[in-house]
Amino acid sequence: xxxxxxxxxxxxxxxSVAPLRVPLLAALAIGWVVVRWLKPRQAIAWAATLPVxxxxxxASVYGRDVPLGAAGCSxxxxxxxxxxxxxxxxxxxxxxILAAILRVxxxxxxxxxxxxxxxAAGVGIxxxxxxxxxxxxxxxxxxxxxxxxxxxPAAAIVPALIFGVMNGVMEEVAYRGWxxxxxxxxxxxxxxxxxxxxxxxIAHAGPEVTGPLWLHVTQMSAAGIVAGALAQxxxxxxxxxxxxxxxxxxxxxxxxxxxxx
Numbered sequence: 001x002x003x004x005x006x007x008x009x010x011x012x013x014x015x016s017v018a019p020l021r022v023p024l025l026a027a028l029a030i031g032w033v034v035v036r037w038l039k040p041r042q043a044i045a046w047a048a049t050l051p052v053x054x055x056x057x058x059a060s061v062y063g064r065d066v067p068l069g070a071a072g073c074s075x076x077x078x079x080x081x082x083x084x085x086x087x088x089x090x091x092x093x094x095x096x097i098l099a100a101i102l103r104v105x106x107x108x109x110x111x112x113x114x115x116x117x118x119x120a121a122g123v124g125i126x127x128x129x130x131x132x133x134x135x136x137x138x139x140x141x142x143x144x145x146x147x148x149x150x151x152x153p154a155a156a157i158v159p160a161l162i163f164g165v166m167n168g169v170m171e172e173v174a175y176r177g178w179x180x181x182x183x184x185x186x187x188x189x190x191x192x193x194x195x196x197x198x199x200x201x202i203a204h205a206g207p208e209v210t211g212p213l214w215l216h217v218t219q220m221s222a223a224g225i226v227a228g229a230l231a232q233x234x235x236x237x238x239x240x241x242x243x244x245x246x247x248x249x250x251x252x253x254x255x256x257x258x259x260x261x
Contacts, residue, residue, distance in 0.1 A: 003042035004186035007031060008195065011049040014056045015202040021060035025053040047102060048182035051095050051174035052196075056203055058087045064208060069259035070151035073159065073252070080255045081159035081166075088170035095178055109177035110236035122238025126245025130164070133249025141253065144211035150256040160251035168244035175200050175224065176231040176239060193232060197224030 007028060014024040028049050036043035065080045072078055098104070106112070114122075138148040175196045183192035201221025209216050231239045 001186055003039075004045040004048075004183060007046045007049045008183075011053055011199060012202065014053055015199050018056075018060050018206075021053070021056045025050075025057040028053050044102070044182055045186050047098055048179050050098060051091050051178045052199060052203075054091050054094050055087070055170065055174055058090065059203075062087070064206065065254045067150075067257035067259050068255045070153050070156075070256060072259060073151070073255035074153045074155035076158045076162065078159045078255055080251065081162045084163050084166040084170070088166035091170050091174055095173055098178075109173065109181050110231050111173075111177065112235045112237075114235045114237045118234050118238050119241070122234075122241035126241040126243075129242055129245035130248040133246055134252055137249050137253060144209050144216045146210050148253060148257070150252050150258075152252060152256065156252065156256055157248075159255070160248045163251040163255075164244040164246075164248035167247045167250075168240050171200075172227070172231070172236055172240045172243050176228050177236050180228050180231065189232060193225055193228035197221045197226075197228055200224030 010024050010028055010031070014021045028046060032043055032046035032050065035046050062083060065083070068075075068078055068080065073080070095109075099109075134152065138150075141148045179199070180192045180196045183195060187195060198221050201217045201219075201224055204220040205213055205217050227239050227243070
């Protein structure tokens with residue numbers, strides 16, 4: 001437990017304070033190198049934080065997604081879709097490099113064979129999340145983001161799928177895959193599930209939230225904890241499927257709202 005205190009404190013600080021995310025990513029990376037040299041077993045706790053810290057740093061540098069309007073959001077290479085492709089590529093590259101250095105197998109982070117019925121259920125729930133998110137998403141989002149309205153151009157399904165796959169895979173691998181599974185030896189299964197969910201919730205608290213911030217963070221943390229518990233039980237693939245569906249709907253809300261004049 002003690003070995004994980006410092007890197008987890010730095011990761012929570014990065015999630016909480018956006019301007020510190022880039023220097024804290026650097027601190028975590030340097031900490032991993034130093035601790036790996038001095039105490040190799042304890043260095044895993046530092047390595048556990050790096051993919052999530054990379055997501056946080058990217059968001060800090062790139063900034064908020066700007067609505068594109070109906071025409072802009074239909075472009076397969078819309079700025080929002082393209083930014084997620086680049087971000088996911090960078091973060092997954094970090095995971096691959098760390099996995100090669102630490103000799104981590106895909107199954108070690110939850111990327112394992114899943115029962116076909118469970119996977120089909122995940123895909124089905126993902127489809128429902130995509131459709132339901134488009135239909136009732138604005139109602140659910142209004143208490144936290146104000147009035148939400150967006151266009152639904154048919155052509156936008158292509159960049160929405162690109163965005164959904166990139167964002168869903170990236171976040172699940174980083175949070176529920178890499179962070180959660182590498183924290184287990186230090187804080188136990190339950191502690192790892194709760195901690196990654198808490199970081200996930202805090203990371204989604206931005207200036208765009210105009211409603212009760214504590215409630216939004218609580219809901220996102222709860223979603224992260226549920227996803228973590230499901231990933232622990234069934235593996236990452238069905239959880240990724242649900243997340244992708246939710247993020248397909250999210251794309252329409254982010255990208256297809258009226259562009260700023």
